[in-house]
Amino acid sequence: MSKDQQVSYEELRVGSLDLASTWDEVAYRCGDATSPTSRCALEAGALPATIENRQAMTRAIAHDAAMYVTAATQQMRALAHLLGPEIILTGWPVTRAVAEHCGRAAWLLGTDAEPMGRVARYYMEWIASISFARSDAKSMGKTAEARELSDERDAVLVKFREVISDAELFVGKAPTGDWTVGGESYAALAKAVSNFGRDALNGKGLYDGLSSFSHPSLYRLRQQTRTTELDDRTHHGFTAQPENVQWQFAVASGSVYRAAHHVVAYLGLDETPLEVWADRQPALLGWSQAGG
Numbered sequence: 089m090s091k092d093q094q095v096s097y098e099e100l101r102v103g104s105l106d107l108a109s110t111w112d113e114v115a116y117r118c119g120d121a122t123s124p125t126s127r128c129a130l131e132a133g134a135l136p137a138t139i140e141n142r143q144a145m146t147r148a149i150a151h152d153a154a155m156y157v158t159a160a161t162q163q164m165r166a167l168a169h170l171l172g173p174e175i176i177l178t179g180w181p182v183t184r185a186v187a188e189h190c191g192r193a194a195w196l197l198g199t200d201a202e203p204m205g206r207v208a209r210y211y212m213e214w215i216a217s218i219s220f221a222r223s224d225a226k227s228m229g230k231t232a233e234a235r236e237l238s239d240e241r242d243a244v245l246v247k248f249r250e251v252i253s254d255a256e257l258f259v260g261k262a263p264t265g266d267w268t269v270g271g272e273s274y275a276a277l278a279k280a281v282s283n284f285g286r287d288a289l290n291g292k293g294l295y296d297g298l299s300s301f302s303h304p305s306l307y308r309l310r311q312q313t314r315t316t317e318l319d320d321r322t323h324h325g326f327t328a329q330p331e332n333v334q335w336q337f338a339v340a341s342g343s344v345y346r347a348a349h350h351v352v353a354y355l356g357l358d359e360t361p362l363e364v365w366a367d368r369q370p371a372l373l374g375w376s377q378a379g380g
Contacts, residue, residue, distance in 0.1 A: 103369040126356025131203040160189040184298035190347035191280035211248040288346035341372040
């Protein structure tokens with residue numbers, strides 16, 4: 089977001105909460121009957137007849153993407169409520185979480201996937217999600233829970249092989265871009281966010297930029313510190329730069345807006361509510377590098 093587009097913190101708060109409410113309105117329509125002209129319906133018809141209930145398959149993919157967008161709007165609401173002294177430092181990880189969830193939705197519904205490729209992404213996403221939960225349980229010593237999650241992952245893999253017979257589990261402790269099934273490579277967190285930032289927000293390095301400010305870094309902390317001389321002491325206090333706060337809100341709002349469009353386009357829903365919001369909040373749809 090350029091400096092000549094600066095808006096007040098109250099405008100940022102109102103605009104982001106407005107978008108969250110707009111998504112609630114759109115998400116309600118996700119339960120409507122599938123439009124026969126939608127990509128969701130057309131892709132279902134293009135899937136092999138060997139897949140049982142093809143319409144349910146593509147609807148399930150849309151549902152998971154919509155769930156990611158809904159989670160992102162909840163995080164965006166949290167970001168809005170942080171405006172004030174608490175926004176210092178804490179806005180970075182929340183903004184990053186918004187972008188991460190939207191990046192997953194975009195990967196699931198991206199137009200670069202063929203119908204069977206989208207099914208592969210759907211199963212890979214489920215298996216990866218269960219695998220991460222399994223690793224967490226295992227590392228915390230929750231052996232029984234880890235075993236249950238292993239069984240659940242294996243059950244999903246069996247279903248995966250029913251639609252793509254040569255589907256194999258990823259190699260190693262966690263899925264990476266080397267995990268390929270049916271010609272589709274798994275998009276790990278960093279890649280999905282970076283691709284989403286490039287394609288949807290017209291910028292490079294989104295994941296790296298947010299990670300740089302979210303992870304412990306003396307350099308980044310000093311960037312956000314104001315130094316004041318007080319008698320025989322030097323006082324160091326964290327301070328939020330207005331342009332950085334605006335950048336966070338532009339990234340969060342732009343991510344939700346564009347991820348929501350993926351869901352709307354896939355289900356053939358009316359995009360009017362999103363466009364009405366965009367007309368009201370044009371400053372929240374632009375972004376540039378943090379600090380500028």
